[in-house]
Amino acid sequence: MKRPTATLLISCPDQQGLVARISNFIFANGGNIIDADQHTDFEAGLFLSRIEWELTGFNLDRELIGPAFEAVARPLGAQWQLHFSDRKPRLSLWVSKQDHCLLDLLWRQQAGELDAEIPLIISNHDKLRPIAEQFGIDFLHLPITRETKAEQEARQLAAIADYGIDLVVLAKYMQALSSEFLAQFPQVINIHHSFLPAFAGANPYQRAYERGVKIIGATAHYVTPDLDEGPIIEQDVVRVSHRDDADDLVRKGKDLERIVLARAVRLHLQHRVLTYRNRTVVFA
Amino acid sequence: MKRPTATLLISCPDQQGLVARISNFIFANGGNIIDADQHTDFEAGLFLSRIEWELTGFNLDRELIGPAFEAVARPLGAQWQLHFSDRKPRLSLWVSKQDHCLLDLLWRQQAGELDAEIPLIISNHDKLRPIAEQFGIDFLHLPITRETKAEQEARQLAAIADYGIDLVVLAKYMQALSSEFLAQFPQVINIHHSFLPAFAGANPYQRAYERGVKIIGATAHYVTPDLDEGPIIEQDVVRVSHRDDADDLVRKGKDLERIVLARAVRLHLQHRVLTYRNRTVVFA
Amino acid sequence: MKRPTATLLISCPDQQGLVARISNFIFANGGNIIDADQHTDFEAGLFLSRIEWELTGFNLDRELIGPAFEAVARPLGAQWQLHFSDRKPRLSLWVSKQDHCLLDLLWRQQAGELDAEIPLIISNHDKLRPIAEQFGIDFLHLPITRETKAEQEARQLAAIADYGIDLVVLAKYMQALSSEFLAQFPQVINIHHSFLPAFAGANPYQRAYERGVKIIGATAHYVTPDLDEGPIIEQDVVRVSHRDDADDLVRKGKDLERIVLARAVRLHLQHRVLTYRNRTVVFA
Amino acid sequence: MKRPTATLLISCPDQQGLVARISNFIFANGGNIIDADQHTDFEAGLFLSRIEWELTGFNLDRELIGPAFEAVARPLGAQWQLHFSDRKPRLSLWVSKQDHCLLDLLWRQQAGELDAEIPLIISNHDKLRPIAEQFGIDFLHLPITRETKAEQEARQLAAIADYGIDLVVLAKYMQALSSEFLAQFPQVINIHHSFLPAFAGANPYQRAYERGVKIIGATAHYVTPDLDEGPIIEQDVVRVSHRDDADDLVRKGKDLERIVLARAVRLHLQHRVLTYRNRTVVFA
Incomplete structure (x- = not known):
């Protein structure tokens, strides 16, 4: 101990x-x-x-x-x-339909790699509820449409307050957060499935495939109102070749995403990251 | 043998x-x-x-x-x-003021890593002439201004023909080639000092520093009229941190540039690269 | 399809x-x-x-x-x-007490990354039985002592035959297999938690820490009677520093282990690995 | 400035x-x-x-x-x-027949990457004298046989004293230094062409090829009387495949050797390396 x-x-x-x-x-x-x-x-x-x-x-x-x-x-x-150090930060993991980052963070928390409590999972889909149940974590299903976004963000903020959440981790949550939300709760880490600033925005693997790159990457960053423009915490890459089609890039990228996100969350939880001028200093 | x-x-x-x-x-x-x-x-x-x-x-x-x-x-x-295989391709290396890629390719050719002859160096500056003399290679100084570009490209094409050049390698040649030039001589490999498509264009290291990336890269590609948009042959990366300022990125990047360019030139010389749809297949 | x-x-x-x-x-x-x-x-x-x-x-x-x-x-x-390709290989995963490689392979199989059936988990401990139950996979607890080893290996071989197993994956199974076992069933892949041939044998992370290496690795290989000497299928590495103690090496190594093992198993399942002279050719 | x-x-x-x-x-x-x-x-x-x-x-x-x-x-x-910082350390580079590490360090010193003076090159062969002459550096040819080793080491120590050398860099110097030598001058960095502790000793590339490894490495370390057992300063690796024969490993390894050695020398020159218990702390 x-x-x-x-x-x-x-x-x-x-x-x-x-x-x-x-x-x-x-x-x-x-x-x-x-x-x-x-x-x-x-x-x-x-x-x-x-x-x-x-x-x-x-x-x-x-x-x-x-x-x-x-x-x-x-x-x-x-x-x-x-x-x-004996006051454990409280995390909320937000997901859509993909489970790899969620499962990875839950495993690591169980294995003692992440010194945090994870009392709440929020999703705009209901698909991953069984994982929450399996791990005994509350699951909040808040579907988002253009019309309901403001209303649902209010619910998200209320849940953050109710559960005493310190950090939201977007573990493949495929929704942008509004400026209003971030003004009220700025402590959010996202994983983007490209080597930023390359392929910011949608469909990075497909675009990486079409561009014929020889290396793909993933980027964990703090979320700011400018999508994919926030301070970068961690990045990593893996080599690809002409033998890899877009599906292979997705598969290889998933391994990157979960490792890069986990490293970034761990660094944050250990209070090793400072930001200034849209950059980070990582005392690792 | x-x-x-x-x-x-x-x-x-x-x-x-x-x-x-x-x-x-x-x-x-x-x-x-x-x-x-x-x-x-x-x-x-x-x-x-x-x-x-x-x-x-x-x-x-x-x-x-x-x-x-x-x-x-x-x-x-x-x-x-x-x-x-016993017909050695003839290379022309084009440079501006930086010598690291030039020296590296010349050393590799002497060491037997590049199966090619290098009869001609072309530069828009006179600075690296002594290196050409030291290696006993003809050096053509063709300064470029907006006004003289067409005229100098004609001289470049004439020299390519005179020397029977098969491949031009832009080894930190800080001038774009015109569409007209490339229509007449398309066999050109360039080294770009970023992990394309991130930081295409000018000053990639400064921009990488400002963006706060945690990894930088270099990209060797065939040259097309769209600057930095040609088929990628090879890329590699190196990790950086907040301790690295823009000058450190330049220094670390130089090692990447020379290795990535050398690999790409070697693959081309061994006839291992095919292009289609602005992509490459590299039979390595 | x-x-x-x-x-x-x-x-x-x-x-x-x-x-x-x-x-x-x-x-x-x-x-x-x-x-x-x-x-x-x-x-x-x-x-x-x-x-x-x-x-x-x-x-x-x-x-x-x-x-x-x-x-x-x-x-x-x-x-x-x-x-x-439509005849799915049947895998048996063997574990001791650590769950990270097991969970990883099971997740990949569910996610469609491993084109195989996994009908049987064997362990010399009872600890990971709940994972087998959660995934609906038969779990065979076969504790091993020096005295019971021959007898238990006979049970293992019988189970392999009963379940029609094509490949055994030692996913952190901390027991050596006898020459007799391997003579009867040679299709076994192991993950070793070092960059072989460095730190073959026991306690590789502790020894890597003591040696002060700056990079650690993991190695997936076919099992032969010479421990840690079989044909290498895949290896990967991660950088460490003086800030990492032996526990950090274990933690970082776990990510390597599960990725390297998963890659090797996938390559084998796609029939991309040939062995000769204690080496592999990997048609990846 | x-x-x-x-x-x-x-x-x-x-x-x-x-x-x-x-x-x-x-x-x-x-x-x-x-x-x-x-x-x-x-x-x-x-x-x-x-x-x-x-x-x-x-x-x-x-x-x-x-x-x-x-x-x-x-x-x-x-x-x-x-x-x-304004007192430049004085380096002596020691070589045998291979020039890649020597040239690389000389280029870097000229390019301002190594804040040091290099007044003396020592070799047990005469082959690389022209490089010394080209760079205007004194070259001492001290052939070594078993019989002359003690005598030649005395000459080496005298030269170190004469030239006021602070650090000796073994840039592919294929001779072991005696305990007596190291007792009198312990500030020596060596580059070993393997990922230590794998393939310590002779012919690492051939042995790596025969073992069928999928990654090769290079290691820069301080020299101690136990060959290849000194404190490791820096290591790096590169991926290889069955398509690479032993000569390819040598070629790929050369790029590693020069980069890893240059990094280690730079770290030492910036006084960023401390040793204890045969390990290093690298404040990079």
Whole structure:
């Protein structure tokens, strides 16, 4: 059993003494840093960091850490998040008809690879309900038409609130989310079945086949109102040849999709991803 | 010393008995097939094949093989090319200011990896002339402006004819070729410094950096009048992270470019590439 | 629905006219070849080929194809196998306590990626029985000790015969098979959790961690009496770093294992693998 | 022109406050940290870190930084190295008859990819002298036989001293270094043409071919008296198939060798590699 840790994710304008100030805050309170990483984007003048330390022996009570760190952070103009490792994030998986990413994430969660609870699956189809039942997870069937979209998104947001969801994972959910939805709940990861920015939009495998590419890919990214344009968390590729028809690309792509999505979700759950300027820093 | 071989590249409408007819032609004339590969694109209804056999012991004189095979091919509606392994293709390498692909191809040719002669380097700049001199290769400096482009392309075509060039390799030649040029000499391979179709056009590394991709690529393709839209021969990729700035992408990309271009040129020189519908079949 | 095909896998001493003789056999009987591939190992003096043609319109009845082809094959000294695509191979999956490869293969079979029936799971532990029940597959629990091994292998062979098993897949079955077993049933594929021949034997991830490698791998191979020494069908790798401890290697390796094993099983089921001299030719 | 920086590489027993103490040292002296990375091996109880900061504006004179930091380091039981970015390391490249790694490193150095001086090439053969002359680098021909090895290693060590060499790169130098040599000069990087620990020792490509592997690799490592057993810095792989004979493996491997060696040398020159327990931490 791992001992509980606290993790700070920080971004602020680059300036002297940042590492010293932050590490002093933890050291002065008796914290033992077990992982620290940082990155400076000199072009953007931005400093980003992730620091994780053991809560055992730390002199500040949990509810005081945030306010105390704010006293350090405010003069630096820093934005920050604080996470505790023994507070499991709550995921909602959204799907349409394809099951491979859903099953893969559920297996990984059962196998202990994803440190999260998964209390809710939402789908615009009823097809994958048996999987939810098999895993004992609530399943919400919310079909979407152009006319009902606004109404159903309101239901989705209500469910997110009811279940205390921290992150929505679009595990082959074939519906775009509206700007209004994302304004209210921006923590959404999507898997796109191409090597973005190549083949953004619909039917990427068919288009990859027609273009005659020799490698196909998959991309996990945070969702923004601009479809397929959000910050990329993870990508991977696999080689194809003239012997692979469009169906083969779909089949090979499925393996990519589930692995790339799982990696991205895991990185997010470990609080290893920071975003700025539509890009990510991944402290992996 | 390898014994000389003949290689047939064939494409024709798919129909029964193609493999039998073609292999019978070779067998009946005493040929020993040492490599045969085929592909059928059922959607396109097209059969494509590459067959290589030893000339030693083959009963037909070289100059009779083509006419004799035409008698087989015509009823099949086949297009075909015939190549002899002891007739070395003649390459012209075209460059601008960057030397990494040029040096790499020259080194590979010296090392015996590229079975070709390289009698001519053409550049729109004079910068890389010393490399040509070092390798004892003629260097033609043909600067290009909008006004002089047509005139210089005429000089390029004349040089191609003079030197008996079979293939032009754009080894970081930063000029587009006109439709008129390509109509007269279509055998041109280019290296594009991105994973096409992502980042077609100018400044792919800068744009890849700004998009925050986690993998970059390079693409070798035959040149067509539509820039960066020609049939893809080979692609490869390398992983990048937030720690890589645009200059790092350029540096990492250079290794990709030279390897991907070299592979594509080698495949072409071994007559392993057939094109149809803006795609390639690579019998590798 | 794909139309049924026949597939011939052939190996014989290299000699003139092999492609012609084989393709003539098919052409003369009205067969339409849809895929043909060949390889000659000149060092071994061996010709290997895979030919697939449509049964629709073929003039020979199925039960006559073998005898008729034997008349062609015998003078060539050829060994051959004949397979029909509408006769689904029957697989038995063998496991111990880890479920990731088992679940993966079962999911792929349901998704139509593996053209096979899976009527039987055998395990030396009882732990994964619920998965067998969930998928409606018979589960045979045969614990193995040094004393009971011979007796249990007899039971395994009896079950293989009872169920008409064509291929046994060791999907993380942590027991070696005896030479006696393999002499009676040699069609067995194993997944080894390292990049063979590195880290053959026990605890490959721990040893990879201790050696400080920067890449780990997985290997699918046919099983021979020499443990981890059989013909390799497929391998793949993933990058690791000093940040990955032995547990991370296990986790990353699991993704490799299931993908590499699934690819190898699929290639075998499509009759794309020939073995000779402890090597494989994979007509992929 | 990049501004000069100082880089500290530190390893010490893990304890509280390490990041704070080290970053305070730099902050208190007016330093601006531009890169910091750390790793804790909890099993080994070891903390390792790399910190780079700008010398411009740093209040300590260069010659005082070391002594001042020693006052911080000694109580921590830390081992450390200090490097200044405007002091270029001096490399000696050692070769036998193959030129690909040598040429590749020389090109990269000319292209600005390797921030180092290369004043000396040593070889046990005379074959590559022309390359040394072309690049204006001193070439020392020191043939080695069993009888002359000790004597020639003495000459090698003298040359290393004369030229002020910081790092020896075995760029396909087909001679083992004695324990005595390494005791006197341990900073040596080698490229091994296999995916270690697979195919350690002689003729790895031939053995890889015979084993029928589907992927080959190359490994750059620090040299230790146990041949091919030193700490691994970098590895990479490439896919092969039954169509590749042993010569193809050699050819494909050469591309791996030069890229993997170049990456390892670059990482070392940027002081990004720390070793402990025969492993490396690579702060890349």
